Amino acid sequence: MRRLLLALCHCLAIAAASAQPPAPSVVHICDDGEEWPPFTYYRRVDGKPTTEITGYSVEVIGAILGKHGIPFTITLPPWKRCLASIEAGENYVMALSASKNPEREQRFLFSAPYYQTHYYVFYAKDRFPQGLKLDSQADLNQYRLGGIKGYAYSNLATVDKDRMVRAASYPELVKMMKAGRLDVFAEDYEVMAGLSSIGALDIIGDPSIGRAPLPGANANPFHMIFSRKNPSGEQLRQLVDQELEAMRRSGQLARLLAKYVKR
Structure with missing residues (x-):
């Protein structure tokens, strides 16, 4: 009987554990290794780069994923390697700043634009x-x-x-x-x-x-891009677009941008 009770408790413990929602997967993000300040760059201390990555885009994605309790990492490999990994659906699932053209639209999913340059x-x-x-x-x-x-x-x-x-x-x-x-x-x-x-x-x-x-050049919109091959790519794109619109309506995007881009 004692053995039976122990076995039953063990089964209940397993069942209880399996009933818990799984921990969210870590979202691996890359961006340009040459830095893209003031949007993505290494924080400087006494003029020297640290290992901390900061900037407008970092704060935006941090606010979005943090709101939903989604852990993430950001690294800055060479840009071509970043894009190749996202396209292949390998380690990185998204990047923070990319302009749009027809060739890239075939390779990646794009968020709504969330800042522009000139x-x-x-x-x-x-x-x-x-x-x-x-x-x-x-x-x-x-x-x-x-x-x-x-x-x-x-x-x-x-x-x-x-x-x-x-x-x-x-x-x-x-x-x-x-x-x-x-x-x-x-x-x-x-x-x-x-x-x-x-x-x-x-x-x-x-x-x-x-x-x-430059005469004749319109403002240059930038987007976050996502993997078409990684199953998380489309889900992340939908989440980001939803939250970008909310941040735009509330004025949060404009406040963050003003913090980094001085006119």
Whole structure:
């Protein structure tokens, strides 16, 4: 009888344990290893990067997943590796910042846009002391235009992106321009200002680099992207879109953005 009671208690304990809801899976998130301040970057202490990843996008996804008790990790591998992992449905299920184009829409699921950037043209003042004469973004085709490997430049619709001189990082892009290997580059002003503000690369404060808004370029919307192959991808996209809309209506998105992007 005693053995029977012990066996019954054991079965009840197993049944009770199995009745508990399973712990939520950890959501593994990646973003650009080159950093994308003020949206995703390593926090600086005394000008040196720490291991803590912060920024507007980090706070937004933290608020969304935290509200639902969903644990998550964020790491910053090389951008191409991040995208490849999400597309394959492997370790990473989502990324925090991506612009949209038809090719990417076939590879990934997209959230609603939750911030936007604005293209500026940057150039070396010693080669263009009078500045650039641009009436439209198509005028960039007369210059050797630089860019970052793996970036879509979706809003540069009339630019021949196949002729872009691609660099591995922003510091390399600036070095190539100063060395005369390219003439100009068009990048998001908010990110260039973000790099300057955290002391990673002072493009905005560099007296040898000129800049001007790019004519004919609309604001560049950014989205979170999700895996089409990972079963969690679509569920996460729906959750994020639902919460982004709530944060937009309440003004929370605008308050967070104002914390990181100074106008």
